[in-house]
Amino acid sequence: MEFERVQAIASLSASLNTIPPEFIRSEHERPDITTYRGPVPEIPVVDLSVADRTRLTRAIADASEEWGIFQIVNHGIPVEVVKELQRVGKEFFELPQGEKEAYVTGPGSIEGYGTKLQKDLEGKKAWVDYLFHFVWPESRINLKFWPEKPEAYRTANKEYAKHLLRIVDEMLSSLSLGLGLEEHTVKEAVGGDELEMLLKINYYPPCPRPDLALGVVAHADMSVVTILVPNEVPGLQVFKDDRWFDVKYIPNALIVHIGDQVEILSNGKYKSVLHRTTVNKEKARMSWPVFCSPTDETVVGPLPQLVGDENPAKFKTKKYKDYCYCKLNKLPQ
Numbered sequence: 001m002e003f004e005r006v007q008a009i010a011s012l013s014a015s016l017n018t019i020p021p022e023f024i025r026s027e028h029e030r031p032d033i034t035t036y037r038g039p040v041p042e043i044p045v046v047d048l049s050v051a052d053r054t055r056l057t058r059a060i061a062d063a064s065e066e067w068g069i070f071q072i073v074n075h076g077i078p079v080e081v082v083k084e085l086q087r088v089g090k091e092f093f094e095l096p097q098g099e100k101e102a103y104v105t106g107p108g109s110i111e112g113y114g115t116k117l118q119k120d121l122e123g124k125k126a127w128v129d130y131l132f133h134f135v136w137p138e139s140r141i142n143l144k145f146w147p148e149k150p151e152a153y154r155t156a157n158k159e160y161a162k163h164l165l166r167i168v169d170e171m172l173s174s175l176s177l178g179l180g181l182e183e184h185t186v187k188e189a190v191g192g193d194e195l196e197m198l199l200k201i202n203y204y205p206p207c208p209r210p211d212l213a214l215g216v217v218a219h220a221d222m223s224v225v226t227i228l229v230p231n232e233v234p235g236l237q238v239f240k241d242d243r244w245f246d247v248k249y250i251p252n253a254l255i256v257h258i259g260d261q262v263e264i265l266s267n268g269k270y271k272s273v274l275h276r277t278t279v280n281k282e283k284a285r286m287s288w289p290v291f292c293s294p295t296d297e298t299v300v301g302p303l304p305q306l307v308g309d310e311n312p313a314k315f316k317t318k319k320y321k322d323y324c325y326c327k328l329n330k331l332p333q
C-alpha cells in the first residue's frame with residue numbers, strides 16, 4: 001500500500017529524475033503544451049471589507065457569471081487561524097507514512113487519507129495524495145478521520161471551520177441578491193443549516209517532471225461553493241475562452257469556486273468553473289478546499305423564480321446524491 005502513495009513514488013522519482021509512465025499525460029492534457037502563455041487575464045479579486053453592500057454583491061455576482069471563480073481578500077479570517085490550519089495540515093503529511101495510514105479511507109467512505117487508486121479514462125494517475133473529513137455540521141464530524149497528530153490539528157480545524165461558516169453565508173447571500181432574490185433564497189434551496197462542509201487537504205509532492213504530470217485533473221466541483229486556501233506554491237489553473245490560465249497566488253486570499261449546484265439553481269446564470277492543478281519541481285504544493293454541499297437527500301434544481309416560458313429549465317431537478325452518482329459514473333444527468 002505504502003508505495004501506491006504519490007508521496008512515496010515522489011521520493012523514488014526524485015533520485016531517478018523521471019516519473020512512472022502512468023503519470024505522463026497525453027499531449028492534449030500535458031501542462032507544458034496546454035497552458036496559455038500569452039497575456040493572462042487575472043481572475044477577479046473581491047474585497048470583502050467594502051462597506052457598500054450593493055457594490056460587493058455586484059462584484060461577486062459578476063465574477064460568478066463571467067468566471068465562476070474569484071479570490072476574496074480582507075475576508076476577516078485572522079491570518080493566524082489560516083496559518084495554523086496550514087501548519088497542522090503540513091505536519092500531518094510530513095508524518096512517517098505508517099502513521100498516516102491509520103487514517104486510511106475505508107470502502108464506501110469519502111472520508112480519510114488516501115490516493116486515487118483507479119486510473120482515469122486514459123489510464124493515467126494524478127500526482128496527489130489527500131485527506132478528507134467533514135468539518136461541519138457537528139453531527140457529521142467523525143473524529144476517526146481527524147488526525148491526533150500534530151497535537152493542535154483538531155483545534156486548528158475547528159477554529160477555521162467556525163470562521164468559514166460566516167464566509168459561506170456571506171457568499172450565498174450575495175449570490176441570492178445578485179439574482180434579484182431575497183437574501184436567504186440560495187442557502188434555503190440547498191438545505192439551509194443542513195449544508196455540509198467537507199474539508200480536503202491536497203498534498204502534491206515535488207515532481208521531477210512537472211511539464212508532463214498533472215495534480216488534480218480537469219473537473220468542476222459538484223458542490224454548492226468550494227472555498228480554498230492554497231499554500232504559496234502556484235498550481236491552480238482555470239479554463240476560460242478555450243484556454244488554461246494560471247491563477248495568481250495572492251497572500252492571505254481565499255479562492256471561491258462556484259460549484260455545479262449553484263450553476264443548476266441559477267439555471268446557468270452562474271458558472272461552475274472547470275479547473276485543474278499543475279505540480280512543482282522543487283516544492284510540495286498544498287491546498288485546503290472546503291466543499292460546501294447539500295445533504296444526499298436534498299433536492300436541487302433551477303429555482304422556480306428563475307424559470308418560465310421564456311427561460312425554460314436547463315437542468316433537471318434531482319437529489320444531490322443522484323446528481324453525484326451520475327457525474328461520478330459519467331452517466332447523463
Ligand SMILES: O=C(O)CCC(=O)C(=O)O
Nearest residue numbers: 202216236275277287289
Ligand atoms: O489544489 C487546488 O488548488 C485545487 C484542488 C481541487 O480543485 C480539488 O481538490 O477539487
Ligand SMILES: [Fe+2]
Nearest residue numbers: 219220221275
Ligand atoms: Fe476542484
